[in-house]
Structure formats: C-alpha cells, structure tokens
Amino acid sequence: MLLRRSSLIKSPFLRLFSATAAEPKMNLDDFRTIETNPTKHSKEHIGKYYQIDDTIRKKLFAHGGIPKKYEKQIKTFNESCLMVRPQAIEIIDFIKKTDFSKPTVRYVLYGERGAGKSMTLAHLAHYGYVNDFCLIHVPYAPDWYKRPKECGLSTIHEGMIDIPLECASWLIHFKLQNIDLLTKIDAKTSKTYDWSKREQTPAGSTLIELVDHGINRAKYAADVIAALIDEIKIASTAGKFKTMVLIDGFNSFFYEKTRVSVDKKARRWPVTPDKVTITQPFINITNYDWCNGVCILTVDIIGMLGWDRESNLPRYLLGKEGFEHLDPFVPIKMENYDDLQFNSCISYYVNRRWIQNTEKGFDQELKFMSNSNPYKLMELCNAL
C-alpha cells in the first residue's frame, strides 16, 4: 500500500500521512487547497495554502523572487506552499478581464513591510508562467543599487555607470524563466544590433540568441537588456505573446540616491539611478506605449536607501518623477492578514509541527503581538 501510494499519487495531503500506515483519508484541511493552478484560483481559495510544484519553483525563482526567509521555511517544511491572498486574486481577476489590445495597465502593490507584496508577486509569476506570459521579472530591484557586485564606468555610454555582473545574472534569470516559451513561440529580433566592430546580432535571430550574447559578454549585458526589452515590446504589440512585467521595489529606480559608486573617493558624488545603465530598460518597459502586456510593480519602503522612510504610499515612495511616469496606475493595497487568513496561517504552522505549544489563547496573543502582519508572525513563530 505504501509503495503504491508514494509512487503514484502526488497529493499534498498524503505526505501528511506517509509516516503512518493508515488508509489515505481525503481529509480536506481548512487551510489547504488542492488547486495548484493559479488560473483557477478564485475567492473560495482566499486564505488557503496551495502547493507550487518544485520544478516550477526552481525554474521561476532560482535567482530570487521568493524572499529568503520564506525559502528557508519551504526547506524546513519540505513543501513549497503559498497562501492565496485576496490581492492576488484581485489582480488575477483583472488580468483575466483585461482587453489586451489596449495599452498596458500598471498595477502598483503597496503596503507596510511584511504585508505580502513580494509573495503576491511570486504567486502572480506562477500565474503568468502557467498562462504563457513572457515574464520580465525583477526579483528585487533595490539590490542592484545597494550591493552591486561589480560596477564601473560604462564604456559605451558616456558618464554612466555599468553593473555588468548584475545585468548578466538578470539575463540568466530571464532565460531560465522564459526559455520554454521563447523556444515555442520563436520570436525574432526585428533589427540588427552591433555591439562592436566584430560582434553583431543580426536581424531575425531569436531572442534567445540575443540573451545568450548578453550572458556571454557581460560588458554588453546592459545594452542587451535594453535591446531585449525593445524587442519584447514590439513582439507583444504584434501579438506574438503576452508579457507580464513583475518588478519588486520599483521605487528604487526613482530614488535620488544609490550606493553605486565607481570608487570610494567618488562616494560623495551621488549617483542617481538614471546614471546606471540598467535603469532605462525597465523604465521603458513600464511605459504604456505598448500593448498585450501587464505590469505589476511593488513599491517598497525598504528600497529607500536613506533614513527618510515616512510613508508606505506610492506617491511618496515613487517621488514626483516616478509617479508621473507611472500615472495612471491601479494601486492595490497589501493588507495584513484578516481573521480567516490568520487562522489559516496558524493552522498551517501547527500542522507542520512548527508551533508546538498550543495552550489556550496562543493565537490571540500572536495576533495581538504581530498585529496580523505576516512577516512579523513568521518572526514570532521562529522564536518559539
């Protein structure tokens, strides 16, 4: 019995009973849902944990996308479960009802720290992947401006700073996410790109070749990204595929400071994000001058490098320029857990044996202490 079960059926519930020799009961836990396809997620699934297939997760989020602490939790619990949040359902609903012949709609997720913006973005990435969207996913944009591994003056563009390794690694990430789609669709570049006297990507070559060039030649990676973005815009507008742009921490593109500097002495000369080569393509893609796509952006207060972190709201975080660039957009507020979601989270932890001490009132205490903030709740439960 055990052998047959473990080899054939891959239901998430049966893993719970794999330790015992009991009959597989289809005991539907309140906090779980069997539905693993995000397309089918709707209001009934709000507050429930659904499982992402490990292969898909590795494909989509190998270079980031799921916050590191949550990844640790995934490893501990031995399953990658994500909670379905109402905001994610809302956006999925909007996307389903979008008229893709109109210019791209921009959705901006905002909320206090730890409310679930990045996780929602991950959920939507899964949705996009399942629905054959081309994913342009920036796991966490502020990282580029905070801790670039290597940066130097750009040889191609005067007065700008290049972060070649970051650009190249993003291209790797893009390739991993979209390789299936791009091989299927077979999109081609519309024009020739001359990188130098000897290097060239001729018109009509596949996008994958373009990306490969960027990966191999990190020096040109930023320009490859720019070219890639242009091509994707053209291809989407032409109707070859739909595009989903997911950027976490979009406000860092418009913040007045970065920690990028060419040398330590020049640190006093503040480098604004628009002086970094990687910025322009992503500002380009979030324009509304193309169609057949959707942009979901997050504004994160942690992306602000200074100490002036007064508000979580988009207008403050994006600043004047950013706001004008994105205007009009659909703001979506990421709330803390409501009662249903909170109970579901607690049930999940108890089920995973993460919370051992379930004396009376423990959940009330946790709710009070964390103010139902998902991240805070996770932090509090880590200590137990």
Place this chain on the structure above:
Amino acid sequence: MFAKLKQSSQLFKLTYRTCQPIQISSKNYGVVTSEKDDLFLRRDKTSKAMKAYIDRAQQHDEFMQKQREEFEIGKRHLANMMGEDAILYEDQEKIDEAIQYLMPSALYDKRARPMMKPPEKVFPGRKAAEFDETGRPYSFLFYTGKPNFFQLLYDAVEHLNALNKFEDEMIRQQKTVDLAFKLELTGSEWISQNQLELKLVESIQPVEHRYFINTMNRLAEHPYSYRVKEFIEQYRKPLMNQQIIFDIPKPQLDQDGRFFITVYECLRKRARGDVTVRSPGTGKISINGQPITYFENDQSREQISPQKKYNSHCSIKRYE
C-alpha cells in the same frame, strides 16, 4: 520683608512656656527672713546668667513684636500688590497662594521656598525662665540638661507605678480587667522624634527617642492603662488611612451611543498619555493613530498585551 526664611533654632534659646516648677520644700537652716527682705538683699546678687537671660528674653520679645507688626503690615501690602481686599489676606491660604504667584520657586524642598507666615510659626519657641533671679533652677532636673524630657520619663514611670499599685488592689479584691476599657492603640503610633522635639522644646537624640517609646510602650501595655489615657493620648499620632479611595470615573456617552471613558495623564517613567476606552468595543487598539506597530519592540507590545497574566500593570480588559 514679605518672605522670611526659617532661621536655625541654634540662634534662639528654646522656651518651654508652660513649665510647672516642681515644688520641693526647702529646709531653711539659716536665718529666718521674710521674702521681701530676701529679694532686697539679693537684688545685687542677681547672677550673671540671669542677667544675660533677661537681656536675651527682652531682645527676643522685642524681635517677635517687631516681626508681628511687619507681618500685619506685610499682609496689607500683599493685598495691595495683588489688587485685592485686605480682609481676604487674613486667611493664611490666600497669603500662600499670593506668595507662590509672586515668587515662583522650583526648589525641591518646600521648606526652602519663599514663605510668609506669622512669626510664631517661623521662629521656634523659647523656653521660659528655667531659674529664678538668684540663678537657682526651678526644675530639679535642670542639671540633666534636658529637664522636660526627663520630666516626661519621670511622669511616665510615676504613672506606671500608680497603675501597678492599682492592679495589686484589683487582684486583692479579685476583680479582673474589664476588656471593654482597654486602650485602643491600633489606629495610631507614637509621635516621631521631630514632633517630640517640638513638644518638649528640647533637642532629642534618636537613642533618647527610642528610650521614650520603650517607656511609653511599657505604660500603654499595662492592662489598666486606660486610667492614664489622656497622658498617653498626648503622645500618640493617628495613622493615615492607607487605602486610596479610588474614584471610579463614570462613563460618558458619545455621539454613536457608545460609552467611553478617557483617563488623562497616565504615567510610565517620562511617558504621558491619555487613554480612551470604549464600550462596546471591537478589540482594536490605536496609539497616536497607529495600531500596535507604534511599538516596534516586541517587549513593549507584550507589556500591554491582554493575554499576559503576569503584567505588573493592570491589563486592559476591553479596548477601542
């Protein structure tokens, strides 16, 4: 002129105004003379100590008289300054208010602040003549240095002996103590050292004060101590009622028909807050507009958590 600082008692000799000179019959082995002749003969033999004392006494009396006058005039000046009627300033409270207004002081010790009080309160009393013109002390305990104190102890012991005698009588008559008459000493305590000093107009050491208390305790513990009740009551101070009567504020009605109470100036270290509790409540907390995230520290949140049973402060049962 209007504010007088307290002067130390060392400058003035203390006075025991109601000193009763003990009458000790003196056996006169000398020439029988009349009192008048006595004085006549002894006129020039007034001791130097007595002369000095008379001078000092006169000076003190003059001084006090002057202070009295100044005080009276001062009250009227004060009334003038405050722009009010002089009759109002017969009341000491009004004077205190006015002085606090005119001369605000942030000194910690209230006794160090400016005050305007009648001279008797400001300047300590003095003992009346302890010896006659010849220099012969009235009290037999004068040479102890603290006649009043030792007089008090002497009286206590006299009373104790009398009570013992009475007790012996009662036992002989086979009568027992009526417990209804027993002296009730629970609501009071013996006067403190400072108060004893003021009462006796003598300086008392802590050792002496303890000795005094031991003596009085022995007296008070006697079964028949009710017979010397007045004597004991003189030296008892009633204890303050320790219970703080908590005036529970009444809830008010707001526009939505919900009851609410606001308590102002709630303190914790240097933090000050006004707390409003509404009933019926939703369980939500809002601090300066923010939810509990106002406190970033976990420990701060735990302190006001209603779930913690062992809070040192009382827990909030219902909240807004």
